[in-house]
Amino acid sequence: MQTLIKYIVLFCLLLCALVGSAQDTTPDKLKDSVKVNDSIQYAKGKVTSASTQFPMENVHVVNLNQVIGTITNKQGEFKIQAEVNDTLHFSFLGYKSFKVKVTGDWLKYQNTSIELTELAYALEEVVVKSHNLTGYLEIDAKYVPTNTNAGRYSISGLPKGYEAGKKGPNTIGQILGAVFNPADLLYNVFGKKPKQMRKLRKMKKDHEIRDLLASKFDRELLTTLLEVDKQELEEVLIHCNYSKSFIQTANDLQILDAISSCYEEYKVLKRKKA
Template identity: 65%
Template sequence: MKQFLLFFSCFLISIVSFAQEGDVKANIINAEDDSPLQNVHVLNLNRVIGTITNDKGDFSIPAAVNDTLFFSYLGFKSIKIRVTNDLLKNPGTKIQLTELAYTLEEVILQPFELTGYLEIDNKYVPVERNYRYSISGLPTGYEAGSYSPGAITRVLGAIFNPADLLHNMFGKKPKQLRKLRKMQEEDQIRNLLTTKFDREVLLEILELERNDLDEILQHCNYSKSFISTANDLQILDALSECYEEFKVLNRK
């Protein structure tokens, strides 16, 4: 009798485990007219894997119960969905995305006293240059922002006085760092990040706030210009470089 109960318990556990993991197969449509949406990026934030929808709006992605799926599409509001048993067991579920409504605000252009002659006018247009400094022993350089006599001093100060913020990020969050490495290896995610500038995917996967992300990059001596204009893939690579350099300094 005891053997039968043990076998029955194992059988039930296997059924439950099977039901809790598999492939989510669903269909993405426009909430406005129910038309299928092609090339929607679908990311499993827990497993750091991604895929895109086909021309019929269909996709399939490995997931387990309680994983979070993140949907991103240009011109539409990004959404997150928690995976349930019903979602795993019912392929073809319709998921709606809503178009974003953009309001154009008044733009005030700061006037320059231009003459119409390029040779003269280009002297009045401000140009911001960012400089990177190579440090012996480290694989990459540091960006110090606009050139100034004290720029290299700020770089060396940042390197030889590691900030608590970097320790908190790189020393106490191994899960986020594993995700960081996975993001660099996943082609679908890298392709998505090249087209994005809003840091939305990075913040969701790394579980960071926007202010924290900017502060980390500033402590790694990336200029404000780079932080505000780089695409999300460049930011991902910058974070990775910063982490690798932090490991080198920590070993020393």
């Protein structure tokens, strides 16, 4: 009988120990789960027009640090992944772009309001020239202006570039010169800014950023993300054998694809050199 009582007591002690252990470990697991969820933070807010105070729909919001984008809804509201000190870039056609840093209070209270200001455009004089067309295709075609110095044209969405007219200097030769010459512009942009250049792939993968760049021609977002000025950007494209006509007429998405393609070639040649 005493032996039976000892077994019962021992069983109860073991049961209590298991229950206590489960109670100790469960909160830790829950805490770990909460930590994972808490590690992803979002900045929320509302964008309005400074002149009308009306909410603005389809405003592009880009986190320049994490290279991700989103757009505002009909109420002008947005939500984007962000951390303290990240910079958000707001842009909308006809309005001045705006940049702002994310603060701890913003992430905590989520009640930030952003106002965008309309741009004032001065219309320039447009001169219309007559081509004196005859109506006969065979004759009029001879007077169509052509660009004999046209170089490579890149169409976004297609894997290849296209050349028109006389080609410029060999692209690979230009990039090889950059690899072997530290003073070269491509080396200064590609070699000394690896962090900024790594953003190229992120930009190409984010659909919101690609949609934004496809509608822009001012190079503003590109130069901001890559931390280069507009002149440097154009000089890099020239070094990569893109024509001035392409540089002047391509949208920002085509320019992104061109820079990205040139950078990938630069990395391959650099690895071969090493």
